[in-house]
Amino acid sequence: MDNLSVIEQLIEALKCLPGVGPKTAQRMVLHLLERDRDGARHLADKLQLAMDSVSHCHHCRNFTEINVCPICESTSRDSSLLCVVENPGDVIAIEHTGHYRGKYFVLMGTLSPIDGIGPNELGIDDLIVRCADGVEEVILAISSSVEGEATSHYISEMIKLKGINVSRIAQGIPIGGDLEYVDGGTLAHALNGRKTV
Amino acid sequence: MDNLSVIEQLIEALKCLPGVGPKTAQRMVLHLLERDRDGARHLADKLQLAMDSVSHCHHCRNFTEINVCPICESTSRDSSLLCVVENPGDVIAIEHTGHYRGKYFVLMGTLSPIDGIGPNELGIDDLIVRCADGVEEVILAISSSVEGEATSHYISEMIKLKGINVSRIAQGIPIGGDLEYVDGGTLAHALNGRKTV
Structure with missing residues (x-):
């Protein structure tokens, strides 16, 4: 690593970004050096700051730089509803x-025993404790992959034991989606989940 | 800017990278926070280092962190041949x-009077001085855009005045290129530039 030039070291370092390979990294480095050195310095500062200051919210496990995130702190939000999601990106999508x-409540993953991710890693105990705190309905917004299904099932069983309602976001065809291009599994779900109009 | 969270500030900062919009930036931030904080810190260091230490080679204007780049310093390379390219990426491509x-010799752009880029900005005086230093052939490897053509023409006229040979890299169909998919301009060039076999 030591005999690489500074430029080559930066190209290597940029590959830690998802979707960035050697060609893209080279293009980024040349762009920054030629046209946006201030932007690159600003980016370096913000990277350092975010990595040092962002940890998990003590209540919902979402990313935040303070102990309790603004959503958990908010008094204007309905504390009787708790939406369980896989990762922080899902919170952003739902907020949008x-x-x-x-x-x-952010699980930061799904149950995956083969990768050593069990209920402890997902903080499901914390979730149960949280539910005791005035929650009336738990909404599961977890993807319907094999691991996601298992996680949803596990969590719903645990929560039902506490006598709290559990629901799951609807599965069906996307709005504006063309039936022709929807996969068979989704279409089967949509047919089974049909509603009287 | 001040009321954005650290995460939002990092998303904004990442948009200085070419080809990175808000969605990609968000994905990058969540990936780094979840899975690669060390990589992100390393990237921040390397960004800072590169922006602070990389400048231009005194001889060829290419990016380097030392005064004279390794290619210009090399005694094993042929000093009688000088290849003129638009930007540092072209040097990497030719070296590969x-x-x-x-x-x-790296121009760092092409003549573009409308953007205020004239011969001075491209260091064409330096190029002429460099040519006096034992160069026997100047190879123009400049793209064939309108600006590129104008730049090639200008440089070749200046260098011919000094009695130095000027050549230009061949234009024609790419190796393995299917004639059917080659654009008309390239095909016309390839026909005009045909060689006896």
Whole structure:
């Protein structure tokens, strides 16, 4: 590593970004050096700052630089609704819809015994404790992969034992989606989950 | 800017990278926070280091962290051949072929009066001075855009005045290229530039 030039070292370092390979990294380095050195210095500062200051919210496990994230702190949100999601990106996606005013719990993954991810790693004990705190409905917004299904099933069983309602976000065809291009599994789910109009 | 969270500030900062918009930036931030904090810290260090230490080679204007780049310093390369390219990426591309053993001169752009880029900005005076230093052939490896053509023409006229040979890399169909998919301009060039076999 020591005999690489500074430019080559930066190209190597940029490969830690998802979707960035050697060609893209080279293009990024040349762009920054030629046209945006200030932007690159600013990026370096912000990277350092974020890596040092961001940890997990003590209540919902989402990323935050303070102990309790703004959503958990908010008094204007409905504490009786708790939405369980896989990762922080899902919280951002749901917040963008503007249709949810409850709180969140972020698992930071799904059950995957083969990778050593069990209920402890997902903080499911914390989730149960959280539920005791005035939650009336737990909404599962977990993807329907094999691991996601197992996680949803496990969590719903645990929560039902506490006598709390559990629901799951609807599965079906996407709005604006063309039936022709929807996969068979989704279509079967949509047919089974049909509603009377 | 001040009321953005650290995560949002990092997402904004990542947009200085070419080809990175808000969605990609968000994905990058979540990936780094979840899975590669050490990589991100390393990247921050290397960014800072590169922006602070990389400047231009005094001889060829290519990026380097020392005064004179390794290619210009090399005694094993042919100093009588000088390849003129638009930007540092072109040097990397030509070096990768392994077929060129001469030296380089990097313009860092093409003539573009509308953007205020004239011969001074491209260091064409330096190029002429460099040519006086035992160069026997100048190879123009400049793209064939309108600006590139104008730049090639200008440089070749200046250098011919000094009695030095000027050549230009061949234009024609790419190796393995299917005639059917080659654009008309390239095909016309390839026909005009045909060689007896």
